Amino acid sequence: MKARVHITLKNGVLDPQGKAIQHALSALGFDGVEDVRQGKYIELDLTETNKETAQASVEEMCKKLLSNTVIENYAIDIE
Amino acid sequence: MKSAVIVFPASNCDRDMITALEKITGHKPHIVWHQDSDIPDVDLIALPGGFSFGDYLRCGAMAARSPVMKKVIEHADRGGNVIGVCNGFQVLTETGLLPGALMRNDNLKFVCRDVKLKVENNDTPFTNAYLPGQVITTPVAHHDGNYFADEDTLKALEDEGRVVFRYVDDNGEATRAANPNGSRNNIAGIISRRKNILGMMPHPERLIEEQQGGTDGLGFFESMINALN
Numbered sequence: 255m256k257a258r259v260h261i262t263l264k265n266g267v268l269d270p271q272g273k274a275i276q277h278a279l280s281a282l283g284f285d286g287v288e289d290v291r292q293g294k295y296i297e298l299d300l301t302e303t304n305k306e307t308a309q310a311s312v313e314e315m316c317k318k319l320l321s322n323t324v325i326e327n328y329a330i331d332i333e
Numbered sequence: 334m335k336s337a338v339i340v341f342p343a344s345n346c347d348r349d350m351i352t353a354l355e356k357i358t359g360h361k362p363h364i365v366w367h368q369d370s371d372i373p374d375v376d377l378i379a380l381p382g383g384f385s386f387g388d389y390l391r392c393g394a395m396a397a398r399s400p401v402m403k404k405v406i407e408h409a410d411r412g413g414n415v416i417g418v419c420n421g422f423q424v425l426t427e428t429g430l431l432p433g434a435l436m437r438n439d440n441l442k443f444v445c446r447d448v449k450l451k452v453e454n455n456d457t458p459f460t461n462a463y464l465p466g467q468v469i470t471t472p473v474a475h476h477d478g479n480y481f482a483d484e485d486t487l488k489a490l491e492d493e494g495r496v497v498f499r500y501v502d503d504n505g506e507a508t509r510a511a512n513p514n515g516s517r518n519n520i521a522g523i524i525s526r527r528k529n530i531l532g533m534m535p536h537p538e539r540l541i542e543e544q545q546g547g548t549d550g551l552g553f554f555e556s557m558i559n560a561l562n
Contacts, residue, residue, distance in 0.1 A: 267436070267481065268436075268481075268515070270437060270438075270439045270440070270441050270515075271437060318398075319390070319394065319398060322391055322394070322427065322434055324426070324432075324433060324481070324482070324483075325434045325436065325481060
């Protein structure tokens with residue numbers, strides 16, 4: 255089973271790297287980009303075959319290592 | 334005062350910390366590798382600076398989950414003293430031993446220069462050798478020293494006097510210009526509720542003898558000898 259995890263900064267946490275990307279896009283001539291926030295994407299190949307068990311397991315992984323819940327949110331997709 | 338310095342893969346400020354502790358306490362600290370399952374009985378455990386695990390995933394994230402950290406947490410829970418400098422501070426926040434998180438500097442640059450710090454609280458085992466409100470100079474060298482915590486946590490830290498060091502200008506004012514990394518409230522170092530765990534981004538171990546350009550870092554170690562001997 256594949257788990258796809260998106261890790262993003264919580265609202266209210268400043269993202270200067272996102273801002274830098276926004277400025278670079280603007281300098282390249284891309285108008286109309288109001289805001290940019292960047293995050294991480296992690297793919298996990300799991301031996302688990304039960305979707306619920308996999309979901310619970312990856313949730314634990316996110317809480318314990320993959321995301322810093324002080325400043326980050328996570329979103330999990332299992333297929 | 335007996336101490337131990339924990340070394341992770343790609344810690345690189347362990348030698349400075351070991352040298353400082355040995356010179357000032359007169360005892361060579363134990364050097365503990367991150368995979369060791371035991372730490373000798375010591376008064377102080379130091380987590381040094383560096384780029385442990387290449388800063389992979391997040392600074393200090395992997396180091397915080399190293400086998401040896403279980404023993405560091407037990408030591409801290411028993412009331413034992415722990416200091417985390419730079420990467421060590423990042424490891425302490427990643428373990429939850431200290432609140433908040435250290436993020437990428439808001440100017441996106443690696444900042445490597447001397448900063449002025451105000452000793453906001455000298456009633457701690459790490460600052461009793463300084464005068465209250467004393468302004469000292471220490472070097473910083475980091476890319477991810479931007480201290481963040483939510484409003485409730487910040488309020489608690491301030492109200493409880495747990496902000497130990499703050500970035501200030503030559504006049505002792507915590508201005509935006511004096512802040513090298515965008516840290517909330519110009520916070521440079523904080524302490525735990527029990528006052529036994531301290532984390533700071535600047536490097537006091539780099540300013541302990543005149544050859545290094547100053548000795549403002551001496552007070553940090555002398556405080557610990559006062560408190561822990």
